[in-house]
Amino acid sequence: MIAIIFSVILLIYLIAIGWLIFGFAKINSFGYLGLPPKTSFTIIVPFRNEAENLPVLLESFSKLNYPTDLFEVILVDDASDFRLQILDFKPERQRTGEAFQITTIDNIRVSNSPKKDAITTAMQNVKTNWVITTDADCVVPKNWLLTLDNFIQLHPVSMIAGAVTYDCQNSFLHHFQQLDLASLQGATIGSFGIKKGFMCNGANFSYTKSFFQKLNGFEGNGAIASGDDVFLLQKALAQYPEKVAYLKSKNTIVTTKPVNDWKSLFYQRVRWASKTTSYESTFGKRLGLLVFMANFGLVCCFGLTVFGLISFPILGLYFLIKFGIDAVLILQTNRFLTKQKIRYLLLSSLWYPFFSTAVALYCLFGKYEWKGRRF
Numbered sequence: 515m516i517a518i519i520f521s522v523i524l525l526i527y528l529i530a531i532g533w534l535i536f537g538f539a540k541i542n543s544f545g546y547l548g549l550p551p552k553t554s555f556t557i558i559v560p561f562r563n564e565a566e567n568l569p570v571l572l573e574s575f576s577k578l579n580y581p582t583d584l585f586e587v588i589l590v591d592d593a594s595d596f597r598l599q600i601l602d603f604k605p606e607r608q609r610t611g612e613a614f615q616i617t618t619i620d621n622i623r624v625s626n627s628p629k630k631d632a633i634t635t636a637m638q639n640v641k642t643n644w645v646i647t648t649d650a651d652c653v654v655p656k657n658w659l660l661t662l663d664n665f666i667q668l669h670p671v672s673m674i675a676g677a678v679t680y681d682c683q684n685s686f687l688h689h690f691q692q693l694d695l696a697s698l699q700g701a702t703i704g705s706f707g708i709k710k711g712f713m714c715n716g717a718n719f720s721y722t723k724s725f726f727q728k729l730n731g732f733e734g735n736g737a738i739a740s741g742d743d744v745f746l747l748q749k750a751l752a753q754y755p756e757k758v759a760y761l762k763s764k765n766t767i768v769t770t771k772p773v774n775d776w777k778s779l780f781y782q783r784v785r786w787a788s789k790t791t792s793y794e795s796t797f798g799k800r801l802g803l804l805v806f807m808a809n810f811g812l813v814c815c816f817g818l819t820v821f822g823l824i825s826f827p828i829l830g831l832y833f834l835i836k837f838g839i840d841a842v843l844i845l846q847t848n849r850f851l852t853k854q855k856i857r858y859l860l861l862s863s864l865w866y867p868f869f870s871t872a873v874a875l876y877c878l879f880g881k882y883e884w885k886g887r888r889f
Contacts, residue, residue, distance in 0.1 A: 516818070517828060520811050524835055527808040530801060531839045537707025538700055538846060544763045546664050553663040554642035555585040555720075560621070560632030562592040564650035567771070571652055575614065580659040586615035588639055590632035593621065629716070630732040630742045637731070640723050647742070649717040652770045653681070661765040662720060672725035672757040673750050675702070675711070676718035677767045679851040689857045691772040691779060693844055694866065700847035705797070706760035711751055712798030714760075716743035718768040725750070725757065740884075741789040748794040767851060781882040783873045788882070806874050808836060809867040837863045 557575070561568060568589070575587060621628065622635045633647060644666070648654065662674065677699055682688040702713045726746075735745045750758050773779045790802045815832050818824045840863065848856055881888055 516824065520815060520828075520832060523804075523807050523811050524832060527804055527836065528839050530804055531843055533708055534701050534704030535839075535843050535846065537704035537710075538843070540707035541703055541760060541762045543850075544661070544665055544761060545765060546668070547657060547660055547765070549664045549667050551580055551584060551660055551663045553584065553644055553659075553666050555644045555646055555659055555662070556636075556640045556642045556723075557585060557587045557646045557648060558590065558633055558636040558640075559587065559648055559650055560590045560592055560629050560636075561594065561650035562628070563594045563596065565594075565596050567651040571648070571650055571654075572616070574653045574655075577656050578654070578659055579656045580663070582614040585659055586617070586642070588636045589616065589618045590621050590636050591618060592628045592632055625732075627732070627735075627738060627740070627742065629740070630735075633742055634731055637723060637726065643722050643724065644720060645723055645726065646718075646720045647716050648719075648768060649770060652678075652717050652768050654768050655765060657765040658768070661763050662761065665759075665761050665763075669759060670757075671759045672754070673721040673747070673759070674719075675706070675714035675747065675758075675760045676720070677703075677762070677851060678715045678717045679767055679769055680772045681769050682772060682854060684857075686858050686861065687774070687776065687779070688772045690862045690865070692848070692852070692854075693856065693859060693862045694783075696844045696847040696851060697840065699851060700843040701801070703760060703762060703847070703850075704843070705801075709755075710795075710797040711758065711760065712744070712748060712793065712795035712801075714743045714747045717770055718766065719743050719747075721746070721750075725754075729753070735792060738789050738792055740785050741792070744789060745792070745794070748798070752794055762850070764850070780869075780873065780876075781884065783870075784877055784880065784882040785884055787873055787877050790877075806870070809870045810874075812836060812867040813871050833864075 559571065572587070578585070617639065619635060619639060621632045623631050625631055637645070646662070665674065678695070680688065680692045680695055682692050698713070702715070705711050705713065729746065729749050732742065732746065735741055738745070747758065773782060790799065793799045793802070812832055815824060815829045819826055819829045841859065844859070845856065
């Protein structure tokens with residue numbers, strides 16, 4: 515009976531991941547840069563205690579292959595322990611006189627979600643139609659805005675999701691995060707390819723100010739600390755699916771930093787997972803549950819094997835089948851996201867079911883820390 519249950523779970527999981535792999539391939543890559551830029555952007559960057567990372571992000575903005583009069587930056591300070599002095603920072607293009615506008619404002623807290631409040635606060639100062647959100651610990655590629663502009667000129671959309679990857683060192687912890695992120699990004703792109711989009715990343719997320727207002731912003735999910743990206747996306751897809759697109763382009767992949775210890779990673783993943791039960795997307799909820807069941811099933815098989823209730827070959831077969839389908843999705847996504855070779859794939863696949871199961875179970879009753887706060 516146990517073998518039948520595990521077999522059914524694994525079969526459904528195989529079908530679902532196979533469907534996402536098919537969807538990933540259906541999204542065409544976009545790299546056209548032949549149109550002269552004309553879209554004005556406001557880049558919103560919420561931050562808290564990012565004195566080390568912000569200069570790096572702003573330097574990447576200064577290297578953008580885009581007219582400086584067509585974009586501006588709003589930094590939203592969420593009660594940092596330091597006071598950012600923009601005048602002390604001189605990006606390369608600022609030094610040569612090609613300045614882009616940088617404005618710093620304080621976050622106005624009205625909900626349980628600092629980041630949603632930061633974006634809502636910034637919206638009051640936005641003068642352009644298009645808005646892009648990213649994080650303070652990111653670096654953007656030089657053709658980021660130009661590619662977005664060309665895509666906008668060629669497609670009648672009001673919201674665009676984009677890709678994010680990690681800048682990894684050689685540690686197992688860093689590569690474990692990259693493989694985990696590759697699976698999430700693969701699921702994101704694949705879901706758009708099968709017209710079931712439900713997820714995106716706020717470090718590379720664009721939409722028009724008018725569309726944000728039309729959706730009433732983050733109204734309805736302010737009690738949930740995270741989800742400034744996912745909940746807004748799902749609200750848009752539920753009401754205006756034709757206005758939402760995924761931009762699959764190597765020119766727009768934003769790079770961010772992985773965390774450097776397991777405790778921080780655990781809390782980060784708890785924060786990400788905690789919003790799943792509040793998804794508006796039925797597909798997203800079902801996929802999340804299926805992924806949990808597949809990983810939990812592998813953990814259970816391991817325990818049952820230890821106690822001699824099932825044979826080792828059954829455990830090995832379960833793992834190999836799951837590993838095989840996961841590897842296809844991860845490999846194709848990693849080829850898109852980065853030039854780095856995959857490392858620790860087998861070891862990560864052995865450890866991940868235990869890690870993800872612990873995260874999912876902890877979400878049911880535990881709290882997490884984020885930016886020095888407890889939620």
